[in-house]
Amino acid sequence: CGLSHDRTKEKTHGRQGTGSRPGLLFISEEPNHRRQPVSDVHIKTVIIPAAGLGSRLLAATRVTAKELLPVYDRVVLDFAIDEAVDLGAERIVVVISTAKIAIQAYLADRSDGTAARPGDGKRIGQEIIYIFQDSPLGLGHAVHCCKDVMLPGPFAVLLPDDIVLGANCLAEMASHYRGGHMIAAMQVKPEEASQYGIFRLGGLPKDNCLPVFGMVEKPSIGTAPSSFAAVGRYILDPMIFDVLERTPTGRGGEVQLTDAITLSGKAVPVVAFRFSGTRHDCGNHDGLLAA
Numbered sequence: 001c002g003l004s005h006d007r008t009k010e011k012t013h014g015r016q017g018t019g020s021r022p023g024l025l026f027i028s029e030e031p032n033h034r035r036q037p038v039s040d041v042h043i044k045t046v047i048i049p050a051a052g053l054g055s056r057l058l059a060a061t062r063v064t065a066k067e068l069l070p071v072y073d074r075v076v077l078d079f080a081i082d083e084a085v086d087l088g089a090e091r092i093v094v095v096i097s098t099a100k101i102a103i104q105a106y107l108a109d110r111s112d113g114t115a116a117r118p119g120d121g122k123r124i125g126q127e128i129i130y131i132f133q134d135s136p137l138g139l140g141h142a143v144h145c146c147k148d149v150m151l152p153g154p155f156a157v158l159l160p161d162d163i164v165l166g167a168n169c170l171a172e173m174a175s176h177y178r179g180g181h182m183i184a185a186m187q188v189k190p191e192e193a194s195q196y197g198i199f200r201l202g203g204l205p206k207d208n209c210l211p212v213f214g215m216v217e218k219p220s221i222g223t224a225p226s227s228f229a230a231v232g233r234y235i236l237d238p239m240i241f242d243v244l245e246r247t248p249t250g251r252g253g254e255v256q257l258t259d260a261i262t263l264s265g266k267a268v269p270v271v272a273f274r275f276s277g278t279r280h281d282c283g284n285h286d287g288l289l290a291a
Helices: 076-087 102-110 139-144 169-176 190-195 240-245 257-264 285-290
Strands: 026-028 045-049 091-096 127-132 155-158 162-165 181-187 197-201 209-217 228-236 270-274 278-281
Touching (some): 045 076, 076 091, 076 155, 076 162, 091 102, 139 240, 139 257, 155 169, 162 228, 169 181, 169 228, 181 209, 190 228, 228 257, 228 270, 240 257, 257 270
Parallel strands (some): 045 091, 091 127, 181 270
Antiparallel strands (some): 026 127, 155 228, 181 228, 197 209, 209 270
């Protein structure tokens, strides 16, 4: 990653009981404590999970990480990084695998202080930490691997596959966040509900916030509890880490973040947030082309 030894720290860690190998942690850049958040709640840490195999984008992902595939003159990951930077996050935690170290090299190039080239995103002044997740054990596991490197307070999870064009989605969410867990939501057609995690709603909506009583992951056609689906933006209370410790494996033998959120809904409020931007699923060919 081009970091000198005096600017690099290493740490091993892992989620016990999962059979995963410990991760290797690299820290680069100094935190930008002077940057002020653009939202009402200061979200200090943003997790960007990027260790996935990219199976929906084969054969391109046999040689290129899906996060580094182009969207016109930029790559998919640029949109996620810029959203975190504009949010005012102090620390960005990128979860990768040893097969995707090109992501680390790409971000090092964006944060090395050299002059921007056409197509580059914003220069990164935030602290960047890389966590390695070499076993595909689910989004919940990826988030849990980051437990020891979080700054205090609520944090965000940003899935780079989901590009949201328009207003900064996380900043919109943070401006309405009042504690507990918040998940970005969009309305989907009944025939599309089986492709998403669908909210079980209850209570009266306030502004763009919809109270949530639970979630159903990819329900069978005709059984969805609502027409609102989860999109890859989360603001979470740190207590989610304790819940992830005891969350059983779910669909596909993976630790599902939505399962942990549902379990923790007994202790903290959970709301779905209707964002104003347009979402593109860049984890598949059609969505990548549309973006």
